[in-house]
Amino acid sequence: MFQSPDEIYVAAIASAMLMLLLITVITIAVIKYQNRYRVHVREIAELKYVYDQELLKAQLEIQERTLHLISQEIHDNVGQILSLAKLNLNTILIHDPTPEHEKISNTKDLVSKAIADLRDLSKNLNRDYITDHSLIQLLQSDMEILKKAGEFNVLFEVIGNEMPISPQRQLITYRIIQEAINNIIKHSGGDRIVVVMHYLPTTLEITITDNGVGCDPNEIMNSGRGAGMHNMQNRARLTGALFVFESEPGRGCVVRLRVPLN
């Protein structure tokens, strides 16, 4: 063995080739692992996304059922009792303009208002009512109620031709708008609400603006007070919609929602 330098060279070259082969094999294995790892991480992220979506759907479904149940209770039970009370009050015959007559008359008015308010509330909570009407009809009705309340100067505008939207997407979009308007009523401190629905060929853009005190969106999200905001974001994500909240202290708030129509 190794009788000449050539043989040593051959052995050295063979060893070098072997090492090169080993390094190549290891490098390819590492690259392949990296590729598999990336696919694996993507798959986990996708699974997590699907799981979150399912969880959110289940939560919203439970919420909707609860609201539906409350709506039915209001309509079938509380509403009926109040109607009966109003009927009883109507049967009381007092002709003289006595203080009792005035009280009963006021009570009748209050009961009538309570019945009307409960009917509106029942409608708002009722899933079937929401899906049976168009988004424009629903928002028009809500804006009317807000106008009647007299606290806000309300402007509702629709741009473009109304296009169909799936019932589930409409329900969720409506709930987001309800949440946004509720936030304005509770926190804005302003007196003007502008809702604009803009129908584009493939999307529906909704903008809800107020002239209130505004806020710092980052602070709201980080302070733990942004539960409503998270709700709106989660609901938007579920329908594949884009949700944007813009605000600055002293300059009101703008909620933008871009909902895919198909």
Next chain:
Amino acid sequence: MSYFIYLTLLALAFIFSIWSKKSDQPLRIFPVLLLFSVLAEATVFVLVFVLGIKPQYLLVYHLYIPIEYTLLSMYFARTIKGRKTMIAYFILLGVVISLCVYLSLHRGFFSFPGMNLNVAGVVLIVWSVVALFTIKPVVNTAIYKIPVFWISIGFLVYYSGSFFHNFIYEYLKMSENKLAESLNDIINKGSNDVLYICLSIAFICSNRLMKST
């Protein structure tokens, strides 16, 4: 000197294999495998250095190679998983053991089992490469933190490194004993050292992987 380094690394790998928490089931084969290795080396040590019986000690390796192959291929088959892998494991086990027995009978139990080592080695190289290319990704874990990566590399280096040496060792020993021993020290013991270092790293990785999951 190199022999004692080799024995120390073997003992360390054996201790690590017992001490480590096994991040996966197949790794539990290693304490058994390394126990066989330690027993084989201890027997060789007693035969050569205490009793002074020189050629007969090679019988230990003739017996050890099939055991080592069986346990190692079992490890790789259980790591790679799958029905086809298990079928391949049983077929190759039969082929390799039969060849080893045939070679031992044919060439004698007191001869250097270079061919036996190469037969088992070639198949184990294939197992190592397949295992290396089918490592299952673990989230937030780089490939070099996964035990099977080091185990595969260790056996890949050992069997491919000692392949040519196994062929020529016996013939070289007859003509140039000194060169044969010096080559054995450099190639065989060197690649063995790499193997046991890789195994020790694998067991440490297994421990860390177990803690992190």
